[in-house]
Amino acid sequence: MPAVPACPQCSLDNTYADGALYVCADCGFEWAADAQDAEAGASAxxxxxxxxxxxxxxxxxxxxxxxxxxxxIPLKQGTVIKGIRLVADDPDHIEGNSDKIKGLVLKTQFLRKA
Incomplete structure (x- = not known):
């Protein structure tokens, strides 16, 4: 059985195949299985x-x-991460440093562009 990809809208892994579509149980987003295969071939x-x-x-x-x-030390809401670096072949994570903590790897679902 082929692996079901993460949701392209919310990036969560709670997805399932429904005929020719993939469906995200968390956000309700639906997308075509062949569109996901074409997107995987392009750079993320x-x-x-x-x-x-x-x-x-x-x-x-x-x-x-x-x-x-x-x-x-937790990262508080509103903490600014400057000069991020993208992780190769992983569109769900970035690397960066805060003022107090160095060498962070963060999920993009918890970040917004400043």
């Missing part, structure tokens, strides 16, 4: 939680409080 576009395209060097803002593994 990295988008923030609002759908804005992100690029290397952009500045993003955290939209909710996040616990950071390996640190007792």
């Amino acid at each position: 576009v990295v988008r923030d939680s609002n759908g804005n395209v992100l690029a290397d060097g952009d500045t993003v803002v955290v939209i909710k409080d996040l616990k950071v593994k390996g640190s007792s």
Whole structure:
């Protein structure tokens, strides 16, 4: 059985195949299976939680409080991450540094472009 891809709209993995369509159980988004295959062949576009395209060097803002593994300091809502770097072959993650924590890898669903 082929693996069902993550939702292109909300980036969550709670999706299933329904005939010729893929459906996201979380946001209700539906997309054609052949459209996903064509998109996988193209280079992945990295988008923030609002759908804005992100690029290397952009500045993003955290939209909710996040616990950071390996640190007792959480990232608070509104924290600015400057000079992000895109992760190769992974449109769901970016790398960056905050003022207090260095070497962060963050999911794009918790970020918005500043």
